[in-house]
Amino acid sequence: MKRATVVLLLVSACLFPALVVQAGELEQQVFLQRHWPGAIAAQGQADVSLPAVEQSLKPSACGSCHALQFQDWQTALHSKSMGPGIAGQLVEMVHQNPGSATLCWSCHAPLAEQKQVIYSESKGWVDNPVFDPDLQQHGMMCAACHVRERSVYGPEPSYEMTGLIDGPHNGFTVDAAFSQSEFCKGCHQFNENDLSLNGKLIENTYNEWKESKYPAQGVQCQGCHMPGRRHLWRGIHDPETVRNGIDIDLILSQESYVKGEIVNATITITNSGVGHHFPTYLTPKVFVKGQLVSREGLPLKESRQEYVIGRESYDLEEEAYDTRIPAGQQIQIAYQYELPAEHLDLQIEIVVDPDHWYRRFYEYYLEGGGGGRGRELLQEALQDSSESIFSIYDKKFALDPGSGG
Numbered sequence: 001m002k003r004a005t006v007v008l009l010l011v012s013a014c015l016f017p018a019l020v021v022q023a024g025e026l027e028q029q030v031f032l033q034r035h036w037p038g039a040i041a042a043q044g045q046a047d048v049s050l051p052a053v054e055q056s057l058k059p060s061a062c063g064s065c066h067a068l069q070f071q072d073w074q075t076a077l078h079s080k081s082m083g084p085g086i087a088g089q090l091v092e093m094v095h096q097n098p099g100s101a102t103l104c105w106s107c108h109a110p111l112a113e114q115k116q117v118i119y120s121e122s123k124g125w126v127d128n129p130v131f132d133p134d135l136q137q138h139g140m141m142c143a144a145c146h147v148r149e150r151s152v153y154g155p156e157p158s159y160e161m162t163g164l165i166d167g168p169h170n171g172f173t174v175d176a177a178f179s180q181s182e183f184c185k186g187c188h189q190f191n192e193n194d195l196s197l198n199g200k201l202i203e204n205t206y207n208e209w210k211e212s213k214y215p216a217q218g219v220q221c222q223g224c225h226m227p228g229r230r231h232l233w234r235g236i237h238d239p240e241t242v243r244n245g246i247d248i249d250l251i252l253s254q255e256s257y258v259k260g261e262i263v264n265a266t267i268t269i270t271n272s273g274v275g276h277h278f279p280t281y282l283t284p285k286v287f288v289k290g291q292l293v294s295r296e297g298l299p300l301k302e303s304r305q306e307y308v309i310g311r312e313s314y315d316l317e318e319e320a321y322d323t324r325i326p327a328g329q330q331i332q333i334a335y336q337y338e339l340p341a342e343h344l345d346l347q348i349e350i351v352v353d354p355d356h357w358y359r360r361f362y363e364y365y366l367e368g369g370g371g372g373r374g375r376e377l378l379q380e381a382l383q384d385s386s387e388s389i390f391s392i393y394d395k396k397f398a399l400d401p402g403s404g405g
Contacts, residue, residue: 001184003172008383011388015115017347024080027173028176028177028180028182029182031175031177032071032177032182032183032185032186033150035148035153035175035177036186038106039106039112040110040111040112040148041112041148041149042112042130043112043113043143043147043148043149043150044149044150045150046150047150047170048368050169050170051163053065054168054169057111057113057132057135057141057143057147058074058076058134058135058138058140058141059079059138059142059143059334060149062076062142062143065079065168066142068230069231069364070142070143071230072230072231072232073141073142073231075232075399076231076232076233076234077233077235077237078139078140078141078231079138079139079140079141079301080135080138080139080234081107081108081109081139082108082109082114082136082138082139083138083139083383083384083386084377084378084380084381085358085362085377085378085380085381085384085385086104086108086378087137087311087377088102088374088375088376088377088378088381089374089378090374091372091373091374091377092371092372092373092374094117098117098119098124098125101117101399102115102117102118102119105136105138105401106187107140107186108139108140108189109135109136109138109144110144110187111135111141111143111144112128112130112137113131113132113135113136113140114130114131114132114135114136114144115131115136115183115344116128116131116133117124117131117134121284126166133240145178145183147238150169151169151170151172151173152172152173152177153170153172153174153175153177154172154173154174154175154178155174155175155176155229156176157173158229159359164191165350168382173188175295175348179220179222180220180222181206181215181220181221181222182206183221183326184206184221184222185206185232187222188203188205188206189201189203189204189205189206189276190202190203190204191206194378195316197316197317197318197319197343198318198319198322199310199312200319200322202282202316203281203341204277204280205276205280205281207279208275208276208277208326208327209221209275209276209327211326211327212276212326213327213328214275214325214327215354217274219275221275224241224273224275235257235277235352236280236284236352237388237391238274238355239352239392242319242352242392244261244273245271245272245273245274245278245403246269246270246271246272246273246274246278246325247268247269247270247272248267248268248269248270248392248393249265249267249268249270250266250268250348250349250397251265251266251268251393252264252346253265254264254267256398256399256400257339257399257400257401258314258339258342258399259339259340259341259342260339260403261338261339262336262337262338262339263292263335263336263337263338263339263346264334264335264336265289265290265334265335265336265348265397266329266332266333266334266335267288267332267333267334267348268330268332269288269309269325269330269331269332269333269350270325270329270330271325271327271328271329271330272328274327276327276328277324277325277326277327277328278309278324279309279310279311279324279326280324281311282310282312282353282357283313283354283356283357283358284310284352284353284354284355284356284357285308285309285310285312285353285356285357286308286309286350286351286352286353287306287307287308287309287350287352287353288306288307288308288309288349288350289304289306289348289349289350290303290304290305290306290335290346290347290348290349291303291304291305291346291352292337292339292340292344292345292346292347293344293345293346293347293396294344294345295343295344295345300340300344303337303340305335305337307323307333308321308323309323309324309325309331310323310324310356311323311324312357314362335348339399342397342400343400345396345397345398345399346396346397346399347395347396347397348394348395348397349376349393349394349395349396350389350391350392350393350394351389351391352391352392353388353389354386354388355385355388356383358381358387359382359385359386360380362378362379362382365378366378
């Protein structure tokens, strides 16, 4: 009977593979809805029989055993999700508009213990009795993804763990959802009726990935942002990640130019390795700059031209432009200028400004006297946003006859 059951199951899987896949997807969706509800429940009392380090929710406690993951996380923006920019805004918002503050915390500090206030049906907004300000400052920390009601969850172990699954933490629950893009969707994809501009959601990263070639290839968000399961989450703020995600090519219309001729260059930028639009969010801008320079490097200011790759809104009510590059697509940018003299080079530079929109917001807000008790934090955020700019491409092309181009 046992053998017949096994055969029947194998035959069913062969005849109805779609049913097997759908069952797996349904199971995953059930897990994700339970793991990422609208509000994560308080963890509750720790098991006092466990060592103190296992009772703690602090990232440093996790790092005592998971050293590499903790070190990676410390360098990642997830560890800074409650940095001065968001923290500065929340200082006043938590009192003036606690509902909006709670919405921010849902991704920037999602555990119940990280929320300063909670909503009571009988009393309205009240102080959270389990609030831990130390945990809040750690933002998107280990427990935010891996701990629910003091139980630990994670992906299938990537190495031999004989006996350990039933060891620390009173064991842990394995779920394949940790290796799927859907796990990231809750904080990287707005819902259908959320804020949109020109019919497009402000945050649409997961859907952009779904529309790309990568789902069919089995490439998940984690494949690029957590290679080798490293907890790095590198993205638009990381020069190497950006360079690896796009291809840049420049073609001049002719090998050389003489005074009076039109310098004609075509810059082609291909989104060859980014699994979503480049860039995906409203906040970054990528500037493609062209100008003529002397052999000594002095720029001819009137020859400067600039093209912006990104999405812009000045008031979050109307979209000014959207020049982002969808996954697998490319854009071509033309530089044209009459050569005013000999011995000039064409310089093309591509500059990434990851926090462009935020910086403008901080400047506007602070200049208007805003910020209240969070003003110093916002000033710190403004400074940080100015230091995140970097160049990914900077080349000069000789234009003189006989220079070789």
